[in-house]
Amino acid sequence: MSLSPTPISFLPLFLLLLPLTASSSIQTLLQSKGLPAGLFPDNVKSYNLDQNGRLEVHLEQPCMAKFDGRVYFDSVVRANLSYGGLMGLQGLSQEELFLWLPVKGIIVTDPSSGLILFDIGVAYKELSLALFEEPPVCKPSDNLSEDVGKKNRGYQDQR
DSSP states (O other): OOOOOOGGGGHHHHHHHSOEESHHHHHHHHHHTTOOGGGSOTTEEEEEEOTTOEEEEEESSOEEEESSSEEEEEEEEEEEEETTEEEEEEEEEEEETTEEEEOOEEEOSOGGGTEEEEEOSSOEEEEEGGGGSSOOOOBOOTTHHHHHHHHHHGGGGGO
């Protein structure tokens, strides 16, 4: 008697081949890696995670959101995802004292502390994990990417 595979046995393999989409999926992924669900905004269109942990998140459009201050998301945000951290971030900037600084990493070393660490290059900023329970609303803004780009270049534009 030979047993032939049923179509149901191929279902898990088939699901692995589907593109990962929707903000609820990115929320689940973040939580499985020890990060809060609300790190990415509500307009996530899709994301890709390769076998090396390289995460690429696609948003509907560049936009501005608020955590403890204003943050800017490019239409594509990239990072290396590991347990408790997003390192080598590209495409995320945070406004500090009227300057837009690129966020280089986001780390949760001890979830029981209730804190999350943002590496903004020149400093580290500790924020409450409670700020990241839900995805923030992200609003598009005209010419926002140009403004953020100019502010990231700093004093060089003022010469």
